[in-house]
Amino acid sequence: MTVMKPEMKSLTREKAKWMYEKMCEIRQFEDKVHEIFSKGVLPGFVHLYAGEEAVAVGVCAHLDEKDSITSTHRGHGHCIAKGCDLNGMMAEIYGKATGLCKGKGGSMHIADVEKGMLGANGIVGGGFPLAVGAALTAKLKKTGAVAVCFFGDGANNHGTFHEGINLAAIWKLPVIFVAENNGYAEATPFAYASSCKNIADRAIAYNIPGEIVDGKDVVAVYEAAERAILRARNGEGPTLIECKTYRNYGHFEGDAQKYKTAEEKEKHIKEWDAIAKFRRYVLSQQLLTEQELHEIERKVIETVKNAVEFAEQSPFPQAEDLLKDVYVSYQ
Amino acid sequence: MTVMKPEMKSLTREKAKWMYEKMCEIRQFEDKVHEIFSKGVLPGFVHLYAGEEAVAVGVCAHLDEKDSITSTHRGHGHCIAKGCDLNGMMAEIYGKATGLCKGKGGSMHIADVEKGMLGANGIVGGGFPLAVGAALTAKLKKTGAVAVCFFGDGANNHGTFHEGINLAAIWKLPVIFVAENNGYAEATPFAYASSCKNIADRAIAYNIPGEIVDGKDVVAVYEAAERAILRARNGEGPTLIECKTYRNYGHFEGDAQKYKTAEEKEKHIKEWDAIAKFRRYVLSQQLLTEQELHEIERKVIETVKNAVEFAEQSPFPQAEDLLKDVYVSYQ
Amino acid sequence: MTRKISFSEAINEAMKLAMRKDENVILLGEDVAGGAAVDHLQDDEAWGGVMGVTKGLVQEFGRDRVLDTPIAEAGYIGASVTAAATGLRPIAELMFNDFIGSCLDEVMNQAAKLRYMFGGKAKVPLTIRTMHGAGFRAAAQHSQSLYALFTHIPGLKVVIPSTPQDAKGLLLSSIFDDDPVIFFEDKTLYNMKGEVEEGFYTIPIGKADIKREGSDLTIVAIGKQVHTALKAANMLADKGIEAEVVDPRSLSPLDEETILSSVAKTGRLIVIDEANPRCSAATDISALVADKGFDYLDAPIKMITAPHSPVPFSPVLEDLYLPTPEKVLKVVAEMIGDETIVTV
Amino acid sequence: MTRKISFSEAINEAMKLAMRKDENVILLGEDVAGGAAVDHLQDDEAWGGVMGVTKGLVQEFGRDRVLDTPIAEAGYIGASVTAAATGLRPIAELMFNDFIGSCLDEVMNQAAKLRYMFGGKAKVPLTIRTMHGAGFRAAAQHSQSLYALFTHIPGLKVVIPSTPQDAKGLLLSSIFDDDPVIFFEDKTLYNMKGEVEEGFYTIPIGKADIKREGSDLTIVAIGKQVHTALKAANMLADKGIEAEVVDPRSLSPLDEETILSSVAKTGRLIVIDEANPRCSAATDISALVADKGFDYLDAPIKMITAPHSPVPFSPVLEDLYLPTPEKVLKVVAEMIGDETIVTV
Numbered sequence A, B: 001m002t003v004m005k006p007e008m009k010s011l012t013r014e015k016a017k018w019m020y021e022k023m024c025e026i027r028q029f030e031d032k033v034h035e036i037f038s039k040g041v042l043p044g045f046v047h048l049y050a051g052e053e054a055v056a057v058g059v060c061a062h063l064d065e066k067d068s069i070t071s072t073h074r075g076h077g078h079c080i081a082k083g084c085d086l087n088g089m090m091a092e093i094y095g096k097a098t099g100l101c102k103g104k105g106g107s108m109h110i111a112d113v114e115k116g117m118l119g120a121n122g123i124v125g126g127g128f129p130l131a132v133g134a135a136l137t138a139k140l141k142k143t144g145a146v147a148v149c150f151f152g153d154g155a156n157n158h159g160t161f162h163e164g165i166n167l168a169a170i171w172k173l174p175v176i177f178v179a180e181n182n183g184y185a186e187a188t189p190f191a192y193a194s195s196c197k198n199i200a201d202r203a204i205a206y207n208i209p210g211e212i213v214d215g216k217d218v219v220a221v222y223e224a225a226e227r228a229i230l231r232a233r234n235g236e237g238p239t240l241i242e243c244k245t246y247r248n249y250g251h252f253e254g255d256a257q258k259y260k261t262a263e264e265k266e267k268h269i270k271e272w273d274a275i276a277k278f279r280r281y282v283l284s285q286q287l288l289t290e291q292e293l294h295e296i297e298r299k300v301i302e303t304v305k306n307a308v309e310f311a312e313q314s315p316f317p318q319a320e321d322l323l324k325d326v327y328v329s330y331q
Numbered sequence C, D: 001m002t003r004k005i006s007f008s009e010a011i012n013e014a015m016k017l018a019m020r021k022d023e024n025v026i027l028l029g030e031d032v033a034g035g036a037a038v039d040h041l042q043d044d045e046a047w048g049g050v051m052g053v054t055k056g057l058v059q060e061f062g063r064d065r066v067l068d069t070p071i072a073e074a075g076y077i078g079a080s081v082t083a084a085a086t087g088l089r090p091i092a093e094l095m096f097n098d099f100i101g102s103c104l105d106e107v108m109n110q111a112a113k114l115r116y117m118f119g120g121k122a123k124v125p126l127t128i129r130t131m132h133g134a135g136f137r138a139a140a141q142h143s144q145s146l147y148a149l150f151t152h153i154p155g156l157k158v159v160i161p162s163t164p165q166d167a168k169g170l171l172l173s174s175i176f177d178d179d180p181v182i183f184f185e186d187k188t189l190y191n192m193k194g195e196v197e198e199g200f201y202t203i204p205i206g207k208a209d210i211k212r213e214g215s216d217l218t219i220v221a222i223g224k225q226v227h228t229a230l231k232a233a234n235m236l237a238d239k240g241i242e243a244e245v246v247d248p249r250s251l252s253p254l255d256e257e258t259i260l261s262s263v264a265k266t267g268r269l270i271v272i273d274e275a276n277p278r279c280s281a282a283t284d285i286s287a288l289v290a291d292k293g294f295d296y297l298d299a300p301i302k303m304i305t306a307p308h309s310p311v312p313f314s315p316v317l318e319d320l321y322l323p324t325p326e327k328v329l330k331v332v333a334e335m336i337g338d339e340t341i342v343t344v
């Protein structure tokens, strides 16, 4: 794993607290979904983000609601980091009327456009052009907003990667392309499917900066994102950041994951765990106390528990909802 | 214009003669089509290759019939260099039954699969995956053949560029990707639409060699193609060659070409003309004599004249041809 | 006040008016301005689209609002989807509808579904203008009429005008519609002239237009084929047969009522659609009437379409490929059992 | 000799037999082997496709003939077109038919048109296997049934089996057909078991199968909906109504004759198609009969389809979205004017 040495610049106590909380929320949320899924309660395909928390959180720590993100099929982490309501998310995964998309989208399409979360996406590579579009609005309407495109190592070989980044580059749009290189696309290793050694190496093809970051180190991600977002807001165009990371669970719930080795799982899931690492960091830097961390952890468990209860107690959509929202005025 | 110094290796007298003849054929063919089109005789869209002869000829000089090429909307030059019959080509452009595609394809779809010419293509970027497919057959059937993908600077921003080259690279397929960078895609300059300075710079993204060649120098193209084809036949995978060139006519017949400057036209069309340059070269190297060249030029005029006569005297397709060849057995 | 202008001028005028009215309206596509970043180019020398339809727009609105794009349909059409969802009102030009193969995902899975998947919490006010149609000697990859593909996909609106007046009013409606609209322009109609109202006006999407009244049979014709139908109707009138010509103007939504009332009156239906026949707009309209208008019918429903083949290049074959007034007459002759009407 | 195996096993078996018979048959797609280049992976631990349909093939045929691809549908589907045109006989897997948006050009403008554009001097013996269908709680981008789009495009053949026995025989025909075939597999049928012949056999493309004989009405049902039709037919039989169930098995070419003769016998037609309704296979079959079978008809042609909306995620909505035997009964009740049959 190639790693950029993080160099602290702007991480405040408040930010650190927010980051730790969001990382814990994601982990707790995903562990809980995993548990519920295994009971056979949840419908459909579910792709969990556990293990990759540092990426979504390190990047979104710089964003506010006017900024946009596009996400992937593995979108829960991005949603949480971008401030989506956990009750609404969980209800959506259950297909309930109180879900963020009224139960019509499900895990693969959770969105909250008002919060700048432009949707999880069932189409690999779907997010590249979509991030470009949000950035185009930002540029033409001079809102000062940026757009972040999260994508996987598998998506990096899709044609939209090329078209999206080239467009952002020639128009100098405020986009940050964030690769979540977790080593696999389904069961296919990154090294088999990609002719490049690193995704960031491809930045040269677009004359934009490409940076490799330890995706298990939220501070490193935070720093890299800061540089890229500054560049974007200054009108200097897009950046490609590659975060080397790992998904703790399978591709989707039900995947036996035989393609992984025991050693890599041990390393990534135990030794290099992003939350544990950040916990040690904030303690060692005296940004947060053991007690504060504990308090956050307790609160998060509560939040996610409430989300599950909320989802379970929520009603399903009504028959008449089936044909609503196809058009602004349905014909 | 960045230029690689050519270094002669294997250019024989016979090859030089063939190359000169093919370049002259292309020029003469295109000039003639231009002339006829301006009389309003020819139907449809016609994109002329005049000015770019050195690219098709320098590359195809290494190929035989088992090797494949994929082409573009600007395909006449590739066809001629790959050995297509000029009578059949001209008749095709006229929409006649004797055309290479029985009049059903026209200028944008001339093909001769038996000759390894897998078709001009009306879809920009369409050729990348198609070249990969021919190379896949070659590899799996161990034919020793290579596939060449000719494409424009405009095509270099299409998603298929990315997907096609990546596939060829990971599977180490015998493909040579030949960019014909003539500075424009329709009226849009390369420098505006492409975030890279050179198309060859993008080779890094696929971990393959990328080379920039003076596309007006057929010897330089010939040399670069030789290296790439050798590599391909040795199982070392694809190469990206960028030929800097220029189209002497407009994007299509009818284009006023206001986006070009008088100076650039003067330089490219007069000073740097590929045929004149090669003519000087073969004379100076005493590969061919003035008389031999003259003989070729005379013959080529005759050949193209005959092609036009052939086309004009050929019959149109019959009504019953309309529904033939939709399927192998039409239902 | 009206004056005679061409189909292409009417479309150009609609875009100009829309861009004047709302600064969120932008135009993007390949060479829609033309000659981007060419220093010496005077704006009036810019292409204005491959057929000149967008000529002059970059002069008035500048290169920030009239954007030339790379040849990257997935890229710029996809970007238009979220540009629309985040506050702009883009007109994206897909030069030929045949190129939808490069960006169907962005249209089908993103633009069309965003609102539904997000539970109604997004809108996509995007207009995709695209050229279609055979007869231009442009061969198999530049001559298709693919509106059936879009009509099949819920979440899209599909508009297809047949006259300059309709084109302008429908394009203005499309641009200011809050749903994604695919707007089809037949490339062989661009030079057709007609009376067009001055100034800003809209024609509602989803409202068919009876282009000719008649009581003996109904011809529903799509896009350019409205003119084939009108020619055939004139020829039929000479034989004492009065055909009603219905122009749906949009395929999605489809004005079922107007079609059904016409058939209720005439008892006979012919659909003219120059697209390929299978799973087409022709079958769609037939099936509608075979269900909801069955009791009105006195005769089988006939469809006049292209054959099930790609568009051939050779002019002689392409002319055979398309519907003609003569083909309509032949069908009518069979329908009413009077062979004499084909002998014009 | 037959034995009971599942729909997915039948498909797997067809591929295995084809690959044994002809070394030019290769299989490529995302994770069709699974775990490419993972050293420690035992071949039997390889995924064999996202649903396990291609499991075991890489063991027998090796990674040269069972190729995992990057997520690059335009790339590998496009490559399959010319691999086919130059001597191989590829089976390309498009994991979900919803992903056609990433590679429509390669299918529509290349595979389908190559032969015609080249004047018959090429053939494209390519089979694209793809998953479709709602009911899996997979939401709007993984649940579509898009066969109408392909049926609209000349040059393609479109096959859609409803039983394990048909799936195997039709897939073998598809693989050895010299034209490009899109082979649709309903993901909710994979576990369905049925009697399947052993060994190599083919079922011709373009030949419908009468899955149940009946004299009172004809139900043409597509893919999985054949089972909806059969259930409804059984329920109707209890009421003394005998429905004939016709399974077209391929939409392009369509066996018009079998459909028309059935309607000639019954005088009534219902089409069940779980795809979206507009410009659909349902309208296609309706329109066919409204033209060529009009004189046989005693009642309006009815279509039972999904509504004109994307597929909703929520199970309660998705269940409402799909055709059901109850919906069929309701339509039959209206058709024959007997309300009592709906009360089961």
Ligand SMILES: Cc1ncc(C[n+]2csc(CCOP(=O)(O)OP(=O)(O)O)c2C)c(N)n1
Binding pocket: A072, A073, A074, A122, A123, A124, A125, A151, A152, A153, A154, A155, A156, A180, A182, A184, A185, A186, A251, D030, D071, D073, D095, D099, D102
């Ligand atoms: C266009 C498209 N092709 C294929 C798929 C099926 N698919 C879903 S997720 C996935 C793997 C994605 O890998 P990666 O981009 O690395 O993301 P990760 O799952 O590792 O987060 C694939 C092939 C899809 N959803 N969309």
Ligand SMILES: Cc1ncc(C[n+]2csc(CCOP(=O)(O)OP(=O)(O)O)c2C)c(N)n1
Binding pocket: B072, B073, B074, B122, B123, B124, B125, B151, B152, B153, B154, B155, B156, B180, B182, B184, B185, B186, B251, C030, C071, C073, C095, C099, C102
């Ligand atoms: C997918 C697609 N998009 C757009 C077009 C329209 N078009 C035809 S040629 C062309 C320009 C191609 O430029 P380039 O690749 O540089 O080739 P050149 O014409 O310079 O040889 C465009 C935009 C097309 N044919 N296909």
Ligand SMILES: [Mg+2]
Binding pocket: A152, A153, A154, A180, A181, A182, A183, A184, A185, A186
């Ligand atoms: Mg991955």
Ligand SMILES: [Mg+2]
Binding pocket: B152, B153, B154, B180, B181, B182, B183, B184, B185, B186
């Ligand atoms: Mg060019």
